[in-house]
Amino acid sequence: MSDKYDVVVIGSGPAGYVAAIRAAQLGLKTACIEKWKNAEGNGVNGGTCLNVGCIPSKALLDSSFKYHEAAEGLAIHGISTSGVAMDIPAMLERKNKIINQLTGGIVGLFKANGVTALYGTGKLLAGKKVELTDNDGAVSVIDADNVILASGSLPIAIPVAPVDDDLILDSTGALEIGEVPKRLGVIGAGVIGLELGSVWGRLGSKVVLLEALDDFLAIMDKAIAKESKKIFTKQGLDIRLGARVTGTQIKGREVEVTYQTSAGEELKETFDKLIVCVGRRPFTDGLLSADSGVEVDERGSVFVNEFCATNAPGVYAVGDLVRGPMLAHKGSEEGIMVAERIAGHKAQMNYDIVPNVIYTHPEVASVGQTEEQVKAAGEPYNVGVFPFAASGRAMAANDTDGMVKIIAHADTDRIMGCHIVGPSAADLTQQVAIAMEFGSSAEDLGMTVFGHPTLSEAVHEAALAVNGNAIHIPNRKRR
Ligand code: FAD
Ligand code: NAD
Numbered sequence: 241m242s243d244k245y246d247v248v249v250i251g252s253g254p255a256g257y258v259a260a261i262r263a264a265q266l267g268l269k270t271a272c273i274e275k276w277k278n279a280e281g282n283g284v285n286g287g288t289c290l291n292v293g294c295i296p297s298k299a300l301l302d303s304s305f306k307y308h309e310a311a312e313g314l315a316i317h318g319i320s321t322s323g324v325a326m327d328i329p330a331m332l333e334r335k336n337k338i339i340n341q342l343t344g345g346i347v348g349l350f351k352a353n354g355v356t357a358l359y360g361t362g363k364l365l366a367g368k369k370v371e372l373t374d375n376d377g378a379v380s381v382i383d384a385d386n387v388i389l390a391s392g393s394l395p396i397a398i399p400v401a402p403v404d405d406d407l408i409l410d411s412t413g414a415l416e417i418g419e420v421p422k423r424l425g426v427i428g429a430g431v432i433g434l435e436l437g438s439v440w441g442r443l444g445s446k447v448v449l450l451e452a453l454d455d456f457l458a459i460m461d462k463a464i465a466k467e468s469k470k471i472f473t474k475q476g477l478d479i480r481l482g483a484r485v486t487g488t489q490i491k492g493r494e495v496e497v498t499y500q501t502s503a504g505e506e507l508k509e510t511f512d513k514l515i516v517c518v519g520r521r522p523f524t525d526g527l528l529s530a531d532s533g534v535e536v537d538e539r540g541s542v543f544v545n546e547f548c549a550t551n552a553p554g555v556y557a558v559g560d561l562v563r564g565p566m567l568a569h570k571g572s573e574e575g576i577m578v579a580e581r582i583a584g585h586k587a588q589m590n591y592d593i594v595p596n597v598i599y600t601h602p603e604v605a606s607v608g609q610t611e612e613q614v615k616a617a618g619e620p621y622n623v624g625v626f627p628f629a630a631s632g633r634a635m636a637a638n639d640t641d642g643m644v645k646i647i648a649h650a651d652t653d654r655i656m657g658c659h660i661v662g663p664s665a666a667d668l669t670q671q672v673a674i675a676m677e678f679g680s681s682a683e684d685l686g687m688t689v690f691g692h693p694t695l696s697e698a699v700h701e702a703a704l705a706v707n708g709n710a711i712h713i714p715n716r717k718r719r
Pocket of ligand 1: 251252253254255256273274275276285286287288289290292293294295297361362363390392393411433446509523526527558560561566567568569570571599661693
């Protein structure tokens with residue numbers, strides 16, 4: 241039997257490693273178990289986010305954006321380029337270096353904060369005991385006063401398009417494509433489909449996205465989703481809605497995809513590579529013994545209350561493993577909340593203000609409620625919209641696609657949601673998220689002095705527009 245810990249965390253993705261660091265900072269004796277191994281067979285921290293998710297996808301998005309700008313976006317500034325070429329292996333190597341730097345950084349952070357890093361597979365037993373099977377197969381049992389489950393999620397597999405890591409890839413394989421496919425098929429026009437479709441589209445692939453739903457970005461604010469679709473289509477992404485994939489067939493070095501349209505038509509399309517990105521599922525395989533006392537809901541998520549406590553006393557679960565959006569920052573904040581509550585603090589998390597970003601260009605970002613949600617709740621509201629086409633800074637940057645939309649309560653003027661498609665939408669939305677966290681009204685934001693010329697002036701103007709006071713566009717009539 242090993243030492244007893246105050247806290248044992250299973251999983252070191254952004255939910256687990258952040259929870260472990262915060263617990264150790266608060267004086268709790270903490271260990272974090274991770275089973276991920278790198279190509280050399282060594283244990284690696286960071287989970288999906290650092291190894292095959294947020295960071296590598298953003299590295300490829302940034303590389304491909306720079307290539308595309310250099311190849312096609314500079315002439316308008318009077319800069320002529322020729323012979324612009326993309327070295328795909330170099331692009332992948334850069335991405336891998338960033339992964340290694342960041343995953344190695346967690347080892348350093350664990351050391352600095354006194355977290356014991358354990359490598360192997362953890363399983364929760366009854367009575368807050370954790371069985372550890374290390375990477376050499378040795379089994380031990382660790383006693384803990386508290387256990388935090390943070391085992392994350394996996395891509396959903398669909399039988400009609402079985403991933404073979406050659407022609408049919410999941411999101412992990414799509415980060416490793418060694419040469420630009422001429423024709424790239426994507427099943428699912430969600431976040432991953434749009435981000436990775438953009439990467440390979442910018443590098444020269446003809447990208448077709450097959451989306452089962454009739455609505456594009458169905459959970460986003462409708463006006464922003466509509467504008468985004470227009471922009472992505474203009475960029476060359478072929479987005480086919482109401483297209484449910486019913487089968488795939490490998491024919492030599494090609495994949496033939498059969499899909500059914502909402503109108504009932506059966507169509508076929510042939511690709512050189514196919515990416516399957518139809519969502520992710522919570523990862524509980526082998527995590528819980530039958531008598532662990534932890535309940536899993538019908539969607540496979542570990543059941544937790546608003547403080548991320550499971551049904552088993554002293555056992556918590558955070559991140560993609562539990563309800564809510566599968567976002568790195570959501571899991572990290574849950575990890576911090578749980579660590580602080582274990583340490584006796586009265587921490588809580590505001591689930592109403594969790595920003596959500598799609599890192600295309602332009603970015604699509606949102607925080608708070610959509611207009612459709614506000615309407616459905618029967619709340620009176622006002623909307624302010626400002627297009628980037630009217631922003632001097634966006635014009636200077638030749639980046640005028642998109643708009644800012646702010647929704648505020650009609651009686652209190654309190655900001656209820658902000659939705660942006662446009663340049664730097666992620667950072668602009670974050671500004672509004674901060675304002676919302678402080679209970680800001682649209683008028684408060686309107687009375688704030690914004691630097692000129694900045695993209696954030698578009699947020700200022702949208703806030704002014706909520707009450708019919710925008711300066712740089714004609715105001716819409718107040719409802
Ligand atoms: P994970 O990051 O999945 O980590 C769980 C860890 O637990 C893994 O390392 C796993 O090996 C380990 N584990 C599992 N079971 C055990 C066990 N029994 N014993 C020991 N260890 C175990 N989110 C964003 O917010 N922004 C983005 O830009 C973004 N981009 C993404 C791009 C892609 C391509 C993908 C796939 C995802 C992206 N996400 C993004 C989502 C984000 O990666 C996840 O929300 C986040 O990683 C979830 O964190 P987590 O700690 O809950 O789980
Ligand atoms: P998603 O839920 O965003 O999109 C999946 C899409 O696939 C949906 O629109 C769905 O209708 C469609 N679909 C499902 N089955 C289908 C079928 N048979 N044929 C055609 N379409 C089908 O999921 P994702 O893109 O796989 O991403 C998974 C999760 O990872 C996201 O929900 C998000 O939580 C996280 N993520 C976040 C970011 C980010 O924050 N920037 C980036 C990547 C991933």
